[in-house]
Amino acid sequence: MKTNSRIEKILGQGGFVVTSECGPPRGADSEVVRKKGELLRGVVDAVNVTDNQTAVVRMSSLAACAILKGMGLEPILQMVCRDRNRIALQSDILGAAALGINNVLCLSGDHQKFGDHPQGKNVYDIDSIQLIQTVCRMRDEGRFLGGEEIKGKPLMFVGAAENPFADPFEIRAARLGKKMKAGCEFIQTQCIYNMERFSRWMEMVCERGFHEKCAVLAGVTPFKTAGMANYMKKNVPGMDVPDEMIERMKGVPKEKQAEEGIKICVEQIQQLREIPGVRGIHIMAIEWEAKVEEIVKAAGLFPRPEIE
Amino acid sequence: MRLSYPSNVKVVKLPCTGRVDVLLILRAFESGVDGVYVAGCMEGECHFLRGNLRARRRVEYVKGLLEEVGLGGGRVEMFNMSASQGQRFAQFAREMTERIRLLGPSPVRK
Amino acid sequence: MIVGNRKDFKEILEKLGPRRRVLVLGCNECVTVCGVGGEREVGVLASELRLFWKKEGETFEVREHTLERQCDCEYIDQIRGFADEYDVILSMACGAGVQYVSEAYKTKLVLPAVNTTFLGVTIEQGVWSERCQGCGACILDMTAGVCPIARCAKSLLNGPCGGSSGGKCEIDNETDCAWQLIVDRLKESGQMERYEEILPVKDWRSGREGGPRKRVREDLKL
Numbered sequence: 001m002k003t004n005s006r007i008e009k010i011l012g013q014g015g016f017v018v019t020s021e022c023g024p025p026r027g028a029d030s031e032v033v034r035k036k037g038e039l040l041r042g043v044v045d046a047v048n049v050t051d052n053q054t055a056v057v058r059m060s061s062l063a064a065c066a067i068l069k070g071m072g073l074e075p076i077l078q079m080v081c082r083d084r085n086r087i088a089l090q091s092d093i094l095g096a097a098a099l100g101i102n103n104v105l106c107l108s109g110d111h112q113k114f115g116d117h118p119q120g121k122n123v124y125d126i127d128s129i130q131l132i133q134t135v136c137r138m139r140d141e142g143r144f145l146g147g148e149e150i151k152g153k154p155l156m157f158v159g160a161a162e163n164p165f166a167d168p169f170e171i172r173a174a175r176l177g178k179k180m181k182a183g184c185e186f187i188q189t190q191c192i193y194n195m196e197r198f199s200r201w202m203e204m205v206c207e208r209g210f211h212e213k214c215a216v217l218a219g220v221t222p223f224k225t226a227g228m229a230n231y232m233k234k235n236v237p238g239m240d241v242p243d244e245m246i247e248r249m250k251g252v253p254k255e256k257q258a259e260e261g262i263k264i265c266v267e268q269i270q271q272l273r274e275i276p277g278v279r280g281i282h283i284m285a286i287e288w289e290a291k292v293e294e295i296v297k298a299a300g301l302f303p304r305p306e307i308e
Numbered sequence: 309m310r311l312s313y314p315s316n317v318k319v320v321k322l323p324c325t326g327r328v329d330v331l332l333i334l335r336a337f338e339s340g341v342d343g344v345y346v347a348g349c350m351e352g353e354c355h356f357l358r359g360n361l362r363a364r365r366r367v368e369y370v371k372g373l374l375e376e377v378g379l380g381g382g383r384v385e386m387f388n389m390s391a392s393q394g395q396r397f398a399q400f401a402r403e404m405t406e407r408i409r410l411l412g413p414s415p416v417r418k
Numbered sequence: 419m420i421v422g423n424r425k426d427f428k429e430i431l432e433k434l435g436p437r438r439r440v441l442v443l444g445c446n447e448c449v450t451v452c453g454v455g456g457e458r459e460v461g462v463l464a465s466e467l468r469l470f471w472k473k474e475g476e477t478f479e480v481r482e483h484t485l486e487r488q489c490d491c492e493y494i495d496q497i498r499g500f501a502d503e504y505d506v507i508l509s510m511a512c513g514a515g516v517q518y519v520s521e522a523y524k525t526k527l528v529l530p531a532v533n534t535t536f537l538g539v540t541i542e543q544g545v546w547s548e549r550c551q552g553c554g555a556c557i558l559d560m561t562a563g564v565c566p567i568a569r570c571a572k573s574l575l576n577g578p579c580g581g582s583s584g585g586k587c588e589i590d591n592e593t594d595c596a597w598q599l600i601v602d603r604l605k606e607s608g609q610m611e612r613y614e615e616i617l618p619v620k621d622w623r624s625g626r627e628g629g630p631r632k633r634v635r636e637d638l639k640l
Contacts, residue, residue, distance in 0.1 A: 163580030
């Protein structure tokens, strides 16, 4: 074991990992984070804390992670390259490690155009793959990007995201390979709706043996309504929602759609578990954390393993 | 045909409306005209293939400039007609004269 | 070439304030080619000013003049004889030209009439597109001749991100995904294996981040 990460330990024992996410509030109220944390306690192995997702200003990921950590949960610090240069990123990694945070997820970040400050300047000093390299170097070699020695290495389990549905499709597995080569130990995927395309991607990943060094956690997001399914298909970049799925949501009365969404999600998890190479599930229940427990239980992933 | 059209229309002959230039129209306004219209061939029938289409874009551009300076984009227009359509030529001359009359004299002239 | 957009007429008027003796100064280089600040555009802006002030019944003097370049002092000197007759020089050059004219005429007010936007190419008559950000350390050999710094909205050296869709960028479907272009070009030139290489963290010191840049060639000095 390189770190104290709970997910690293579960994966090390050959276990199946379940993660979920918590979007910090658009304000300074720590209670919001605590409430979300409470809903996920014992239900999942680790909780991603998003970093100003969709470029909308929120409570910092690091602060929300610290709150969750204080509650005894296992946070995954999401870090985007959009808002910080290499100095700030490395500094926050040290800070996170000092606060006992064991996991980091390295991301490019959505372009600020989609957020509430489209006038802002982005940074992109380094990109997500280089951030993976940076964190691994800090941990394994005990050196900063600049070469100076680190006193007190940050022991982080390093992850990244990958979107199997983005284009160009033919390099999507190769891109995961690059992340793996950079040192990435786990991948959480974009929400999967198109099982067929995901399976093809997973085959490409396994063919090249990437899955052995880098655990793939398959991402799912339950639909609340047929409208949401439609919105995701049409407006969320890099999202692939098959028409049959939207039709299925539309096919049930409005008051039953949430239930149907959960049902679809549970079925998806069951299918994903059968796909070779999938090492876990990442449930992104957007502002719907209350349903994660139900999904985990219905999918037969409860209770979560005890870890020392 | 001996058709009549308003005597206030001063004709500037060009080999093709493709020769119409943004500056040419602006200079006309600077010299105090109340309006300018460009009479081009029917679209798709330009002897030089795209001259009248280019002229239309330039007229649109000038509309924007005239809006900016406060003269109003309505003082410039593009019309299409074939060489044999004398009736149509006279009709547009009347139409444009009427439009400009409603807009009043160019504020540049006061 | 350097590409720009002309400022709105309203903004130009606001910046001119009460000044009515204006020298509209064009540049015969890049801004002429991209139709923003050459002799013709000088004519259009001068004409707009004259029409506006005539309409307002004001007295004014607008002179049109276009220099070979506004980024070389020997050309800037050519207006020395008459620059003093004007309250303001309204420069239609890129930001470099505006500054150099301003440096040469320290007592004069020099205003920009153009927003300088990018280093780019002519895609077709009337259409220009960004290609370079002048980072000072060219990597085009590693990216199949497509610059991700200038052309990827996130300047990703190891793209594409998850927002690439149908060859377009997530910021809008008019913008090509630079990394799709790179992958296509790698494929066309039979170098797909290059995609597997991780491009290292960039040393931005050669770019703007290292402070204002200067180039000296001793052998060319007089």
